[in-house]
Amino acid sequence: MGLYVINGKFMADAQSGIVRYGREMVKAMDSCLTESNDEVVLLIPPNALDIPELRNIQILRYGKHTGILWEQLSLPRYLRNHPKGLCVNLCNVAPFFLRPGLTVIHDIMYKVNPSHYTTLRNRASRFWHMLQYRYLTWHEKRIITDSEFSLLEIQKHYPTARSKIGVIPCAWQHVQEYACSEDWQERYPFLRSGDFYFSLATLAKNKNGTWLIDVAKRNPDSIFAIAGRHYETAAVTIPSNVRMLGFISDADACAMIQHCRAFIYPSLYEGFGLPPLEALALGAKVISSNATSLPEVLGDCVHYISPYDADIDLDKVLLQQVKEPEHTLSRYSWEKSAALMLAAMRSCYTE
Known part of the structure; x- marks a missing residue:
């Protein structure tokens, strides 16, 4: 029997694809542990919210700190008090100076796209993640990533990871739990069903929001x-046919995906690309960038565009022949990914 301590800092973080991966992976692992003798603890900071109901994974709220301080001080303190525990980090970052464990590095965007980080805050974030990449690829027993694209990127830039890295992808089944709002048009009366293009994006450089504007x-x-959340808007002139919605609820996003003419995802760089997979699962036509991991993940079921060329006719793009969504969706399952994650954790524990 092994003791596995999951770094639950993501339970207090704002929703993102990486946070979604952490939350859904924990729930799926919990379902896989019904007949296991393993002890798995989800250690969470005091400000964690929306705690799931788990039957086989113990949830423990621990420590007084929050954020990075919790991750670098409180979490290590717990693990030092439980020296047989293996630290499992699902969201890119891990505590320094602990027994080697398992970490998921979703992408190395900070390494390969330095020009995307120009503000002081962004540069500080890049410095922190660069430290993490180098340390984790050298220190950890096992590195997991989301796609073959990211695996090759990590192996290229961090050769010490080559012998200990594997792929465990995201999945889409969580969208089946969404309760799509029926009254979304009351809040957004300027959007008519089937008559608008929808995107979940920021104007941060890697998400390529300026392409949408163009x-x-x-x-x-x-x-x-x-x-x-929209950034860098001061340098962008928003045309009258663009509606910047800001943060919207999952229920409204679900409804808009189901009622849009197409869901657009023009990202320049992705380690996986969860939003277009979710949109595909919700029945939307998807127009996706053909860059980085996206063709690998989405296959032949979406309409592709170059994220570097905005001089396009979307009506013509939608005439591209694509396969039925099931060709892509059948490749991904949280249950399968959770089983792979548990196997990777156990292999670390026995080494």
Whole structure:
């Protein structure tokens, strides 16, 4: 029997694809542990919210710190008091100077795209993640990533990871639990069903939100609804056919995905690309960037565009022949990914 301590800092973090991976992976692992003798603890900070109901994984709220201090001080303190525990980090970052464990590095965007980080805060974040990448790829027993693309990227830039890295992908089944809002048009009366393009994006450089703005300018008769936290808007002129929605609920996002003309995802760099997979699972037509991991993940079921060329006619893009979504969706399962994760954890414990 092994003791596994999951770094639950993500339970207090704002929703993102990486946080979604952590939350869904924990729930799926809990379902896989029904007949296991392993002891798995989800250690969470005092400000963690929306705690799931788990039957086989113990949830323990621990420590007084929050954020990075919790991760680097409180979590290590618990593990020092439980020296047989293996630390499992699902969201890119781990405590320094602990017994080697398992960490999921979703991508190394901070390493390969330095020009995307220009503000003081972004540069500080890049410095922190660069330290983590180098330390973790050298120190950990096992590195996991989301896609073959990310595996090759990590192996290229951090050769010490080559012998201990594997792929455990995201999945989409969590969207089946969404309760899509039926009254979304009361809050967004300017959006008509089937008559707008929808995107979950920021104007951060890697998400390529400026491409959406440029495409909107070239397609003035179409409405573009963009949801998410928006940055760098001061340097961008927003045309009249673009609706910047800001943060919206999962229920409203679900409804918009189901009622849009197409879901657009023009990202320049992704380690996996969860939002377009979710949109595909919700029945939307998907227009996706053809960059980095996205063709690997989405296969032949979406309409591809170059994220570097905004001079396109979206009506013509949607004429591309694509396969039924099941060709892609059948490849991904949280249950399968959780089983692979548990196997990787156990292999670390017995080494």
